[in-house]
Every structure is written in C-alpha cells, then in structure tokens.
Amino acid sequence: MQSFNPTEAGFYGEFGGAFVPEMLFPNVDELQREYRSIIHSDSFQEEFRALLKDYVGRPTPLFYSANLSSEFNAQIYLKREDLNHTGAHKINNTVGQILLAKRLNKKHIIAETGAGQHGVATATACALMGIGCTIFMGEVDIERQMPNVERMKLLGAKVVPATSGSRTLKDATNEAIREWINNPVDTHYIIGSVVGPHPYPDMVSKFQSVISEEIKAQLKEKTGSSEPDYILACLGGGSNAIGAFYHFIDNGKTKLIAVEAGGEGVHSGRTAATIALGRKGIIHGSKTYLIQTDDGQITEPHSISAGLDYPGIGPVHAYLHDTGRAQVVSVTDAEALDAAFQLSRKDGIIPALESAHALAYLPKMKLRKDDVVVVNLSGRGDKDMMTYKKHFEL
Amino acid sequence: MNRIHNLFGRKKENILSIYFTAGYPSLDDTTQIIRHLDAAGVDLIELGMPFSDPLADGPVIQESGQKAIQNGMSVKVLFEQLKDLRSSTEIPVILMGYLNPILQFGEEQFIEKCVGTGIDGVIIPDMPLPYYKEHWEQLCRKKGLSNILLITPETTDSRIAEIDVNSDGFIYMVSSNSITGSNKAMDLQKGYFERIEKMELRNPRLIGFGIHDQQSFDNACSYSNGAIIGSAFINHLSKEGTSADSIQKFYKKIKP
C-alpha cells in the first residue's frame, strides 16, 4: 500500500499541526500517541475490513455512465459512495473511529454534522457498538436537512442545536469541541472530515483511503489501467476528496480536481470557496486556508449544500493545492442544482447536493474522447429532497 | 522584570485578576474599565481580544466577543486604544486571545506593539508550546513580555513541570475540566488543587474558570496566590454598567 503521511507532529508542509488549548491537550495527545499503532494493527484492520464489507456494503461499485460519457465526450465513471449504508462516504470514517474509541475505552461519542450524513453515520456506528452519542448540528442545518435529524434520533442519538454564529457546520464544530473540553476523560470526538488537530486529518484520510484503493482495482479490471486521467470530488472539509485521491497522489499521471462550493458566486459575499478566497490561518486546531476578515475573524460561509458550508479546508488539501498536486475549483449553487437534476434524469441517480458540485465541473472541463474520468459520488440525495422540491417545483 | 513580576514579588496571596473583553459593552469602554478596575483595587487585568470562534469559552465570553467584534474591535483598534495606557495606570495588563487574529496582524508586530503600549504579558490558549518556543520565545524574552501557560486537572505531572519551566509570570490553573463561565463545583477540585500545591512550582499560580463570588474566590485563594474572574465580571458589566461606582461595587462583592 502506498502511503501519504504528514510529519510526526501532523504537518503537511506548513499546514496542519495541533493548535489546541491546554484543555484539549490530553485528549489530542492520547490520540496522537495511540492512533498509528491501533489502526495499523492486524486485529483492527481485520475488524474494520469485515465491517466495511458486511455492514457498510463495500466495495461500492464503479459505474460506467454511458450517458454522461456521451454527453461530455469522455469515459466517465461514477464511484458509488452513495450506495454505502447510510448513503454517503462518511460511514467509512465513523466505523474506523468507533473501533478506535472502543480500544481506547471511551464511553461516549460526540460529533458535529453539517448535512447530517456524518451525524447519521456516527449514530449508526454507535448504535451498532452500543455506545451513546451526542451530535451537534447548526440550527440552520437542522432545518434544511430534517430527514437526517429524524434518522439520528431514531438511531438513538441526542441532537443538540448549535445556536451561535452562522448556526452551520463551523459552529456545530465549535460546540462539539467545547463539549469535549467539558468531558475530556471518557469521551471520544469523531470528527467528520479531514479537519481538526492532528491526528484527525491523517486518521480520517486513512479510513477514507479505501475509496481510491477500490477505484484502482476496479479501473484496472474495467480498463486494463489502474490510473485514471482525472478524479473529481467535492471539497467541504475534504474527506471524500482525499479518500478518492489518496492512492493516486504519488502517481504522476492522474489529475486531482477538488470542487469547492462557490455559493452564489466566489465574489458575491455568499460563498464557501475557501481556496478561492482564503488566507492562511488557524481554524479548529489546524493551520490551513480559511475565509476570514483582514482582522482574522472567521467569515460565515454560504453554500446551498450544508456539507460544504464550511469556511476552511483540511490541511492536506491546502498542501496539495500549494504544491500544485491538486487543482481546486468551484461551482455555484445553481450549477450544482443543474447537475443534480441532470444526473437524476440521465442516469436515474439522485445525488447529494455536495456530490452534485463535483458533477457540475464536468461541463467546464476540456476533455478528450479517451480520457478516463472518475467522479466520486460521495452521497445520495434523499436528504436534499426539500431543497430539490423547492428549486424544481416538483 | 515587568509589572507582573513586580506584583508577585510584593504580593503573595489573595491576588484578584479580572478578565474582560476589549470593546465591550461599547467599543471605547476598554481603557476606562481598566482605570476603574485599577482604582477599585484589582491587582491584575486580563484584556480579552475578541475572536469569532473562541473554542475554550462559554456563552458569556462568546457573546461579549461577538458584540465587541460588531462594535469594531480588532487587534489593530485595541492597540490604538492602548496608546496612552501607561500615562494613567501602572496596573499589570495581559492580553488574552486566540492565535488567528494575531497571525493576521503579524506576530512580530504584535509583540512590538505589546511592548510599545506597556502590555506585560500574553495568554494565547491555542498556541502550542513547541510553536511558542520556535516562533515567540526569543523575542518575548528579549522584550520582557511574559507568556503565561495554562494547566488543567488532566495535565500530567511531567507536563506541569515542563509548563512551569516555560511559563513566565505565573501559571494559570484552570479550575475544572470546562470552558469559561462553567460552575462545575469547585470543592470537587480539592484533590487537584492540593496536588499542584505540593509540587512546589517555580511560578506563582492563579486559579480561574468558574470563580464568581466571594466564597469561590476565597476558596481558590486558599490553594493559590489568587484567582481570576471573567464571566461573572462581564455579566456584571452587562447588568450594572461600566461606571466607577459599578466596578467598585463588584470589587466589594468579591473582597468586602
């Protein structure tokens, strides 16, 4: 297995690290000391792989979309993370982290969620393992992703609204971190993306890297080559993107394209396009690019997609961007909606609004007939039906 | 020797430190509140630089910070307000805030401005110790700016020893596993307070988080050189205003 690792202290170049107050030091320090030996142990890998296979439903298919291929004049494959149990890639990470939490003897789980997919995936893993959980979710997101709130509750989770700031993902993350400060001894915080202090970005990357591991094998079988020309993934914090990129980072061939949420347009003032607008700084314990004022106050972002509505990006993506290894682009709310509508009608797949951002970049690419393009379809759109209904007047 | 060292040199017990958010309730209240606190008899001031995402703070400090940002407070504006600080008071003043606004202001420039305005120390909770050593220590030492570090009930003895070596001025003992403004019972922390007392640290210690009245202040002081009050003072400012009388009244409630 190829591996792409941060330094011992969790840095990718100048990005990452663990900028946490002393109140969080013991928790973060424990994870830093333990995570590598635990997640690379045979017993962990065995249990993790078995759950991914029999519980999550992996491997997820790699679907050749004849319709999109003819529309965009290239060879287009969809990595069907939407077919995972609970409907998104998020569960790859929560299954891994719950196994880690058990080995660290933690008695309670907390998590933040934006779209609710990570919350549902956390509540699911906790139900399976018989561990209680509390999920923090912005008030705005509770409203726009109601079906997921109801699922979390049915699964036995307590859902706590975050009422500060923009009342979205950033604020839910703040509340989860505060809860962790208040309960440092027996609580594990399952972060839902490759953000937060070291070791989260690395740990979550490793759990999600199964996506690119499978793409490689599946492409080889279907095309004879394991290396595509392009991989596209949407970029919120960056967990599905790094999962889809991971095993291709070291090959010189595959172009890695991460698609941010442009919101109403990068210069509209209502956007979540971090790379387009961000400057270096610190958010949620790691150094990365973030959208902020000149005075260093973190800006309230906007995206129609709750899962991308975040003013930062994972430090690994800041690094891949700065080194030129990945290209970060953005599409608007309207373009994402169009792409979701198109995939529903053309292929009979209703994508999550997040994933629709990756699809929406296809028409902007200059593709050749034999280019092999993999789009990571990170999740399904059931949770977004209210938004779709409103926009398509269903 | 800065004003913090002088304070702890001459006073060993019942030191009262007050935290408040710069630019709250109104943008221009900052220096007036400092003067009133000094006149009332407070020993030390921690001036909070507001941040949009204060991870270690409870609702009271969060909301005061939000309001201060809306009022127009920033690191830059704060230093302008502090321009004449030392013409009117000799009370030790510490700036407390998160790293991101300081990074945007410029770290070296920040240290220069601290020294230029007569700030004696800084508390930057999310600045890791190795980062401080690499980027700040030399300059702070040279300029006589104290960097005050925190410990909590979960900090191990070996780390406390390391923090004691690297903290300058005093050690900030967080009273319980909590964010600011929580009132987790202080008496539950007896074991922690006693453990630290026995360690015979090089630095003096102030206890903070959850101190809100005479009883909790006295209790904290019985295990340390003094205590820090934040949320309770901000609540008082919100209710009773920022006049000299109001601040004197608050002081009298803590130290009758």
Ligand SMILES: Cc1ncc(COP(=O)(O)O)c(C=O)c1O
């Ligand atoms: C389906 C889906 N895709 C993508 C994301 C964005 O997260 P990340 O960038 O970590 O993959 C989310 C987040 O909620 C999601 O639900």
